[in-house]
Amino acid sequence: MTTAREVLDRCAELDRFTADPPRLERFYLTPEHASANAVTGRWLERAGLRTWQDAAGNQCGRREGVTDGLPALLLGSHIDTVPDAGSFDGMLGVVMAIAVAERLRDAELPFALEVIAFSDEEGSRFGTALLGSQAAAGIWDEAWWDLRDRDGVTLHQAFGRFGLDPRRVGEAARRPEELVGYLEAHIEQGPMLEALGKSLGYVTTIAGARRFRLSVIGEARHAGGTPYSRRRDALVGASEAITAIERLARATGEQGPIATVGRIEVQPGAVNVIPGRADFSLDLRAATDAERDAMWELMRAEIETLCAARQLRFEVTEAHNAPAVPCATWLQEAVQAGIRATGDDAPTGLWSRAGHDAMAIGRTTDIGMLFLRCDDGISHHPDEGVTELDVAQGLDALEAAVLEVAAAVGASR
Incomplete structure (x- = not known):
C-alpha cells in the first residue's frame, strides 16, 4: 500500500x-x-x-x-x-x-x-x-x-x-x-x-472568474507647468479606482468576492509628464456568478463616479468570463x-x-x-x-x- x-x-x-x-x-x-x-x-x-x-x-x-x-x-x-x-x-x-x-x-x-x-x-x-x-x-x-x-x-x-x-x-x-x-x-x-x-x-x-482591462484616460501635460486645477491625471484616477476595488471587495468579508489588480501600465511613462492614460487589469471571483456580477456592477459604478469627478474617461474591455x-x-x-x-x-x-x-x-x-x-x-x-x-x-x-x-x-x- x-x-x-x-x-x-x-x-x-x-x-x-x-x-x-x-x-x-x-x-x-x-x-x-x-x-x-x-x-x-x-x-x-x-x-x-x-x-x-x-x-x-x-x-x-x-x-x-x-x-x-x-x-x-x-x-x-x-x-x-x-x-x-x-x-x-x-x-x-x-x-x-x-x-x-x-x-x-x-x-x-x-x-x-x-x-x-x-x-x-x-x-x-x-x-x-x-x-x-x-x-x-x-x-x-x-x-x-x-x-x-x-x-x-x-x-x-x-x-x-x-x-x-x-x-x-x-x-x-x-x-x-x-x-x-x-x-x-x-x-x-x-x-x-x-x-x-x-x-x-x-x-x-x-469560482467563476471575470477578467477585465480597465482604462482611465486623461491628458498628458508638462509635470512642472500644469497646476493641479488643470490636471487630468490618469494615474491618480486609476489609483483611486484600484483603492475602491479593494475597499468594496474587502467589505464583503472573507467569504465574499475577491478582486485583484495584477498589472498596470502608464502612458507616456515619463517622469516629467502627467500620465495621460493608465491601463490596469482586474481579476474578479466569487462563489457564485450572481455575487461576482453584482460586485462588478458596484465597482463599475463607483469608478465611473470617481473618473467623472476628475474629468477622466473610463473604458472597459472584458477579456475572460468563466462561470x-x-x-x-x-x-x-x-x-x-x-x-x-x-x-x-x-x-x-x-x-x-x-x-x-x-x-x-x-x-x-x-x-x-x-x-x-x-x-x-x-x-x-x-x-x-x-x-x-x-x-x-x-x-x-x-x-x-x-x-x-x-x-x-x-x-x-
Whole structure:
C-alpha cells in the first residue's frame, strides 16, 4: 500500500523534471513534460492500470470494474507548473490518485477506475489555461492552434514536436456516458483550513472568474507647468479606482468576492509628464456568478463616479468570463464521508477561489474535490508545503470517498 511518505517522495521525484533548475518549471509539450509523463506512466503500471498518453498529451491509466467496458470514475489533477513553482500544486493530486488506485487494486468496483495526469492546467506556455482538461472534456477551439509561446512556437508546431497529431486531438475527448464522475484532490492554495486547524475540506463550488482591462484616460501635460486645477491625471484616477476595488471587495468579508489588480501600465511613462492614460487589469471571483456580477456592477459604478469627478474617461474591455462550476451534491457527500472516515465529524466546505481542471471536466460529468491544508496558504511559490500527516489523512479520505461513490453507484443499479 502506497504511504504518504512515498507520495511525498514521488512529488520530489517529479521536481527533477524542470527546464530551469533549481527552479521548478515544467510547461506543456516540453521535454520535461514528456519525462514527467513517462515516470507517471510507470507508477500507473505499478498500480495495476493499463496506461496510455492521450491525443492531447495527458497521461492516463485505467483498470476495469467488475465487468469490462463500464463507465469510469476519473481521479486526477495536473503535472504542469507555473514558473518557479512549488512541488504540490497539481502533482500531489496526481500522485495521490495513483496511490488510491493501488490501494484499491483488489476492490470489485461497479465502475472502471481511471487516473489522469492533465498536461496543461496552468497555461504557462501558451497563455490559455486548462488545455489538457478541455481536450478531455471535448472542448477544443481551433483558434488555439495559432497560440505562440515566448519563443514564437505555435501550439500546432509544439504538438508535432511532441509526437502528437493535431488532427487527432478530438480523440482525447471523453463522452458523458463514459464517465461516472470526477474526483480531484488538491492543496487548498489558501489559508482557511490552516486557520481552522483542519487537515482536509471539501469543495462546494469552483469560482467563476471575470477578467477585465480597465482604462482611465486623461491628458498628458508638462509635470512642472500644469497646476493641479488643470490636471487630468490618469494615474491618480486609476489609483483611486484600484483603492475602491479593494475597499468594496474587502467589505464583503472573507467569504465574499475577491478582486485583484495584477498589472498596470502608464502612458507616456515619463517622469516629467502627467500620465495621460493608465491601463490596469482586474481579476474578479466569487462563489457564485450572481455575487461576482453584482460586485462588478458596484465597482463599475463607483469608478465611473470617481473618473467623472476628475474629468477622466473610463473604458472597459472584458477579456475572460468563466462561470462558476458547482461540485455535484452527491460527490460532495462522498468526499464528506471520506473526511469523516479520518475522524473529522464536521467536514468543512470551502469554495475554491482558484481554478482547477475540474472546471473543464465539469462540462462533461459530475465533479467533486478534496482540499488538503497547505503551509501558510502559500501556492505558486517554491515555499509550497504540506505535512506527511495531512497527506496520510488525504489518502484515507480519497480512498473512502471512492468507496462511497461505489456504494452510491451500486445502489442505483
